[in-house]
Amino acid sequence: MKKIIAILLLFTFGLSSCEKDxxxxxxxxxxxxxxxxxxxxxxxTKTKNVTNLKVIGDGMEQGxxxxxxxxxxxxxxxxxxxxxxxxxxKINDSTTTFKLIFDSLNANPAAVNTDVxxxxxxxxxxxxxxxxxxxxIFQLANNDPFIQTDPDGDTFWMTQINLENPNIExxxxxxxxxxx
Amino acid sequence: xxxxxxxxxxxSFLFSMFLGYAQDVPEISKNLDSTVTQKPKxxxxxxxxxxxxxxxxxxxxxxxxxxxxxxxxxxxxLYKLTRGLYDKDYKGIEFVGDWRLTxxxxxxxxxxxxxxxxxxxxxxxxxxxxxVKAGFDYNFYQNWLDMENLITIGMRGGFSTFSQELINYxxxxxxxxxxxxxxxxxxxxxxxxxxxxxxxxxxLKAKVFNNVFVGFGVQLKLLAMNKEPGNFENLYIPGFNRxxxxxxxxxxxxxxxxxxxxxxxxxxxSENAKIEEAKKKKK
Numbered sequence: 001m002k003k004i005i006a007i008l009l010l011f012t013f014g015l016s017s018c019e020k021d022x023x024x025x026x027x028x029x030x031x032x033x034x035x036x037x038x039x040x041x042x043x044x045t046k047t048k049n050v051t052n053l054k055v056i057g058d059g060m061e062q063g064x065x066x067x068x069x070x071x072x073x074x075x076x077x078x079x080x081x082x083x084x085x086x087x088x089x090k091i092n093d094s095t096t097t098f099k100l101i102f103d104s105l106n107a108n109p110a111a112v113n114t115d116v117x118x119x120x121x122x123x124x125x126x127x128x129x130x131x132x133x134x135x136x137i138f139q140l141a142n143n144d145p146f147i148q149t150d151p152d153g154d155t156f157w158m159t160q161i162n163l164e165n166p167n168i169e170x171x172x173x174x175x176x177x178x179x180x
Numbered sequence: 181x182x183x184x185x186x187x188x189x190x191x192s193f194l195f196s197m198f199l200g201y202a203q204d205v206p207e208i209s210k211n212l213d214s215t216v217t218q219k220p221k222x223x224x225x226x227x228x229x230x231x232x233x234x235x236x237x238x239x240x241x242x243x244x245x246x247x248x249x250x251x252x253x254x255x256x257x258l259y260k261l262t263r264g265l266y267d268k269d270y271k272g273i274e275f276v277g278d279w280r281l282t283x284x285x286x287x288x289x290x291x292x293x294x295x296x297x298x299x300x301x302x303x304x305x306x307x308x309x310x311x312v313k314a315g316f317d318y319n320f321y322q323n324w325l326d327m328e329n330l331i332t333i334g335m336r337g338g339f340s341t342f343s344q345e346l347i348n349y350x351x352x353x354x355x356x357x358x359x360x361x362x363x364x365x366x367x368x369x370x371x372x373x374x375x376x377x378x379x380x381x382x383x384l385k386a387k388v389f390n391n392v393f394v395g396f397g398v399q400l401k402l403l404a405m406n407k408e409p410g411n412f413e414n415l416y417i418p419g420f421n422r423x424x425x426x427x428x429x430x431x432x433x434x435x436x437x438x439x440x441x442x443x444x445x446x447x448x449x450s451e452n453a454k455i456e457e458a459k460k461k462k463k
Contacts, residue, residue, distance in 0.1 A: 022300055030352040057357060064357055088355040096358075125351060125364070127411045132352045133302025134364075 024132035029170055031135045033086035034119065037174040041159050044179060047083035054079045054104035055087060058097035058116075064088070079104055086171055091136045095120050102157045102180075113157040118147040121168070140166040146176065246325065248445045250280045253385075253393065255437020260292070269297040269306075272418075276435050278317060283447070286317040288334060288381075290433075294418035303349040304363075305412075309342020309373075311419025317383065328439075330385040330395075337378055338401070340419045343371035346412055370409035375417045377403045377429065391439040401429035 024030075040048035056063045063078035064087065070077040089096045097118040103111050120141040125134045140146070145163050150156055160179040168175050257274035264271045274292035281287055290313040297306040315336035321329055348363040379402070385395035401420055406427075408414055416422055420429045 024302070024352060026354075030354055033355055060357075086355075088353070088357040090358050091351050091353060091361060125349075127413060128352060130300050130413070130415055131302070133300075133350045134352065136351050136353070 022131045024129070028128060028132050029135070030128060030132055031088075031091065032137065032168050032171045033088045034138070034168055034176065035084060035086050035171055035174050036176045036178055037084045037164075039177060039179045041179040048180065049081055049083050050085075050180075051103045052079040052081055052105045053085065054101040055085060056099045056101070058099070058118075075105060084174070089119065089121065089123075089138055089168070091123060094122060099151075100158070110154075113154055114150075114152050115156050115158050116149045116151055117158075117161075118149070120144055120146070138168040140168070140175070142166075246447050248283060248447060249328065249439075249441045249443075250445060251440050251442035253278050253280075253437045253439045255393070255395075255435045257290075257292070257433040257435050259432065259434040260294070269299070271295040274433060276433070276437060281316075283445075284319045286319065286330075286332070286334075287314075288317045288336070289314040290336070290419075292419055296416050296418075297347070298416055298422070300415075302352060304347040305415050306345045306347060307342055307414070307416040307418060308345075309340055309418040311338060311340035311342075311417075313338040313379070313419060315379075315381070317381070328387050330383065332381070332383045332385070334381045334383065335378065336381055336399070337376070338419050339374070339376045340417050341372075341374050342418050343369060343373060344409065344412070344414065344416075345369045368412075370412060372407075373409060373414060374405070374407045375403065375414060375420060376405040377401050377417075377420050377427075379429075379431070385435075385437070387439075391441065393435075393437045393439060395433075395435045395437065397431075397433045397435065399431035399433075401431060403427035403429065 038048050038050055040046045054063045064085075065077055066080040066082075066085070067074075067077050087096075087098055095118060097116060100115050100117060102113045102115070106112055120143075121138045122141070123136050123138050125136050128135050140163065145166055146161065148156065148158065148161060158178045158180050162177040162179075163175075164177050165173055165175045254275070254277045257276060260272040260274050272292065272294035274290055276288070276290050278286040278288040291311075293310045295306070295308040297304065313336040315334055317330070317332035317334035319330045319332050321331040323329060346366045346368045348365045350363045351361055353361075379399045381397055381399045383395055383397035385393045387393050403417075403420065403423070404427075406414055406417075406423075414423055417429075419431075421431050423429060
């Protein structure tokens with residue numbers, strides 16, 4: 001009899017505790033960003049760090065945040081000096097345009113070089129889980145996956161751009177390689 | 181709110197268990213009396229005294245004759261039925277039935293229909309379908325005289341055929357640089373879905389008057405087969421209820437049922453006690 005009571009107790013408490021698996025774990029791979037890795041044109045096997053690169057989406061006021069810990073009005077919040085950048089694509093569109101501003105914090109305007117990259121792609125919504133809902137994955141177009149333009153008329157700072165992987169499904173891999 | 185109601189129902193179930201045991205107590209003491217009188221006698225049998233053996237037999241002959249009624253019990257799950265009144269996202273009904281096979285074993289089955297809309301943080305979906313569950317119950321409650329209460333443990337196999345509709349969803353985007361998007365209204369229907377599961381059912385049925393019984397039951401379920409739609413998931417399976425990350429599920433019902441007696445069997449009350457005693461000795 002005591003055994004039965006113990007089983008029943010376990011059963012009833014088990015019933016009350018089975019709840020809430022509906023918080024999306026931050027480690028779950030969800031909508032990926034486009035990953036660009038920068039390489040040294042003189043030594044193409046080696047990655048190269050950019051200098052205060054600022055990336056602004058077309059039609060946006062603020063650049064993409066690279067240092068979340070800094071204050072909102074700190075200019076360093078929006079620049080990166082690493083060898084990779086991850087750019088969020090528009091989910092409900094088939095093109096996204098970014099201004100990539102090299103050496104953006106330089107006081108000498110001649111040193112600042114802006115190139116524009118426009119990405120063409122198709123988006124697909126994929127089910128993740130009850131908690132996370134859906135994510136969007138992208139595939140860069142076969143024709144013109146990206147178009148590079150130079151609005152300020154000074155030469156391209158990105159000398160060469162290679163398409164490494166047109167399927168943007170995770171952020172663990174490089175999709176675009178840039179040599180400068 | 182969900183938690184509180186679940187907690188209260190768990191608690192009331194827990195207390196209802198002790199109600200059952202409260203009635204059990206006098207019977208145990210009755211058993212004890214008979215063991216006290218019989219035990220020394222059976223022990224002395226080993227020392228070869230056959231005359232004493234006849235003494236308990238005499239007790240047997242004047243003990244009470246107990247009549248067990250056999251038949252079909254049919255009922256309905258009031259929890260599912262009434263939930264439709266206060267929960268606009270739920271409609272459901274479940275019919276329950278059992279057939280007494282032997283003194284302690286019952287064939288049991290449930291047949292139901294559910295239509296439930298579930299609003300999660302990032303998606304809203306609905307599931308509609310019918311299900312059937314069949315198996316057995318074992319009554320481990322020792323009734324006293326003509327009582328017919330049950331505390332049962334049982335197994336069921338369940339099968340459901342249903343359809344799901346993805347009403348709307350949100351895209352999870354950890355980098356909302358371009359702004360948060362409103363939920364996408366899909367209206368996508370996935371039909372022809374099936375699922376099968378096994379469950380362990382614990383139940384309590386008490387005769388309230390005449391042939392009317394009220395009962396509580398909880399079920400722990402394990403999904404065995406689940407045909408999932410492409411690019412979506414079975415979030416709610418009629419009969420199985422909400423699915424979790426693993427293949428576990430839980431269920432609850434509150435039934436009112438009517439017992440239709442079909443035939444009767446007579447047993448000696450003390451004979452039962454004797455059988456129980458023999459079992460205890462084996463241990």
